[in-house]
Amino acid sequence: MYLHANARLGLGGRFALVQAIEGGSSIRAAAVRFGVSPATAHRWWRRWRSAGAEARATLSCLFDRSSRPHRSPRQLAPELAEAICACRRKTGWGPRLVAGATGFPHSTVSKVLKRAGLSRPPKAAREPANRYEWPCPGDLLHMDTSRYARFLRPGHRVTGDRSQHSRQ
Numbered sequence: 001m002y003l004h005a006n007a008r009l010g011l012g013g014r015f016a017l018v019q020a021i022e023g024g025s026s027i028r029a030a031a032v033r034f035g036v037s038p039a040t041a042h043r044w045w046r047r048w049r050s051a052g053a054e055a056r057a058t059l060s061c062l063f064d065r066s067s068r069p070h071r072s073p074r075q076l077a078p079e080l081a082e083a084i085c086a087c088r089r090k091t092g093w094g095p096r097l098v099a100g101a102t103g104f105p106h107s108t109v110s111k112v113l114k115r116a117g118l119s120r121p122p123k124a125a126r127e128p129a130n131r132y133e134w135p136c137p138g139d140l141l142h143m144d145t146s147r148y149a150r151f152l153r154p155g156h157r158v159t160g161d162r163s164q165h166s167r168q
Contacts (some may be wrong), residue, residue, distance in 0.1 A: 003064055004064055008034075008035060008036050008040070009034060009036060009044075011062055011063070013034060013057060013164055014044050014062040015059060015062060016034070017034045017036070017041055017044055017045075017061070018044055018045060018048040019032075020033065021041070021045050022048075027041045027042050027045060028041075044062060047061045047062065048061055048062065052132070076104075076108060076112060080104075081112045081115075081116070083102060084098060084102055084104060084109055084112045084113065085112065085116045085118055086104055087101050088113055088118050089100070089118070092121065095109040095110040095113060095119075096109075098113075104146070
């Protein structure tokens, strides 16, 4: 069950609210008791009343509903969307090139490709990492060494004296 982030009542709270109203409490009194607005309490009560026996038994009538619209009259026709998807599959082009080939705006092409799951090409399979084991710890140990130059006497950085010029 999906509950949106700001839901005041979970499924149990909604069921308890409906049971309180069914038990004779007024909608306003039940709303105050459960900390929701009267409009919210009325919404859950109305959904409970209009639900069938099966929906009441499973409490599915008290689930959140999707905010997605039931219909989208301005959405591109399925035949035209399929033409865009076919062009993408055939050529592998991005939205701007597909838009030029099909004659639709690139924003429309982007939305159609995203809806169809074709907006991003699948990532290429990578080779597994080359792993190896050695029988004993430290067998693969590697150390770089470096020899530093020898100085006969410290320079001006240490002594602070720049007057001595030694050329050797």
